[in-house]
Amino acid sequence: MSKNNARALDIKNGCIEMSHGSGGRAMAQLIHELFTATFDNSYLAQGNDGALLPQAGGRLVMSTDGHVISPLFFAGGDIGCLSVHGTINDVAMMGAMPLYLAASFILEEGFPLIDLKRIVESMAQASADAGVPIVTGDTKVVEKGKGDGVFITTTAVGIMRHDITLSGNLAQPGDRILVSGTIGDHGMAVLSQREGLNFDAPIVSDTAALHELVAAMLDSGAKLRVLRDPTRGGLATTLNEIAKQSGVGMLLEETAIKVNPPVAAACEFLGLDPLYIANEGKLIAICAAEDTDKLLKVMQAHPRAKDATIIGSICEDPHCFVQMTTKLGGRRIVDWLAGEQLPRIC
């Protein structure tokens, strides 16, 4: 307990009040007792408006991501660890090593402190596991009804080696497309727990930080052209983005794309296509054909990509169509997601 505050936060029964965002003593207490205490690192302990960080040699990569998921807690994770993994992965997909995180919270009046504590602890754990500290933050409170419990925006800064260039516009005809594992787990884990649609399915979100996997892939020496994490819109949408950016077509093999059976079953039941369902712990890699086997071996040897497969190749196509040979042996387009498939999944 801080000596400045008469009573410690009542985590068990308390909830967020407008005063927790007003800049006064209540806010200081919340930051001190919950955020600083849980995230616990020397940068945050500086207690200033920003964190003073040591010099980093190399090019910097920066990325930011807002998290507005509903429900806040789901099988395999919660908005806390998701907000850490999501932004770390955005930096990692650039080929950079993430170093620091910033976190901004928008809290709704009345939100239980016990839930907030759970979320903050989950963030701290994810940050510690990833070795990427949360060095600065911000808290705002909105009136009841003006938010949905908690929204978290995180920003990550990373450093990139000079010999790496990854970009969505570098895919070339002949390159191979790899995916690090099963698809659709995160989106279906969230959907299966949504109010009004509860169904019991052993589906767990794949939310995970991928920077160590990326480091291993870069160390392999394979000629990587593009890395992307297929989050919103799923594998299909991300591949279409890359095809458009690079001005190429793609040819996929449906049989090479892995889907966990419970995810496949749930998708079947709800009429959804796993190709369009969000992932939070998977990546797509596009690599020169000659290095594909080498890269695949390195990926499969890493715990985050043991189910990695080669799902297709890049071809010339001025229309930038992503096409797929179906399980049945026919051909179809794998199009951009039209409209919304699942609202608020990350």
Add this chain to the structure above:
Amino acid sequence: MKYVDEFRDGKLAKIIAANIAHEVDPAHIYRLMEFCGGHTHAISRYGISDLLPANVRMIHGPGCPICVLPIGRVDQAIRLACDHGVILCTYADTMRVPASGKLTLMRARANGADVRMIYSTQDALKIARDNPGREVVFLAIGFETTTPPTAVAIKQARVENLQNFSILCNHVLTPAAMHAILAVEDGVQLDGFVGPAHVSTIIGSKPYEVFADDYAKPVVIAGFEPLDVMQAILMLVRQINTGRAAVENEFTRAVTREGNIKAQLLVAEVFELREVFEWRGLGSVPFSALKLTPDFAAFDAELKFGSDYIAVPDHKACECAAILRGEKHPQACKIFGTVCTPENPIGSCMVSSEGACAAHYSYGRFRGVIV
């Protein structure tokens, strides 16, 4: 996944495809209509046409519930939500069907109307229970498959005395639509039908016998999995080759001749035939849709709110009507893929993934493109 993968097996597909290729008469063009949007979707999603000989042509039918909903019906729902302030509940795809004045239910929601997407009629009842001070209207759409769940909801609402619950009934009938297609003078030339899957689980195979007997059109009822569709095509080819016209059932794992009697009785208790109903594409078709019986009239939103149906013509350039009658292919529409896309549908066939235009756009538009 058990009971699914077996019906999507690539090796079996090749065997059926080889049989079809072997058995077709090269001198004959086989024009087969898959009535249901579920079949249209399966054909496009699995690329079934790649496995068929060029002289076996699949023609998309009108069996997509939201595709056949005319603009005036969506307008009616929007008026209930906007003018009467009801909570309007509906299935997902319906939210995006274009209505008058560039509106959709989704845009009406953005403008402040209380429109809610639901997954089952039970969700609509729950909303009615949770909002006793508000009127809740379920926009009931669909063929015979979705009608029994609506009937269950109506009966439950009566038992619970849920006076704030009603439905805007747009339930339609498959055989009536098949009659309408065959009755069009100079309409589409057909050699046979791939008959409905889920609809037939309810109504059985018997109601199609008239098409074999009176119109000499073979009908093969098929499941919605790709191998079901391929097997049905093979069965149709065999009937056509031998000059037969019969109702055959490929979907024996779910469909009987009599259908689901319990569901039929339930529907008969709650609904009766409308004298006439306007379909998009087929126009006004007599006895082709359902309304609530006088006994359940208290749950009829049209009566409750004095909401009349006002017919509205389709967009001038939109060919949905001809596409729904099987007379035109989506690419024959001037605005297909340019003005009308899944993001900005002008016609209803571009909305649902079961719609002929959306299925072709999303899965097959690489065909016919000059690369």
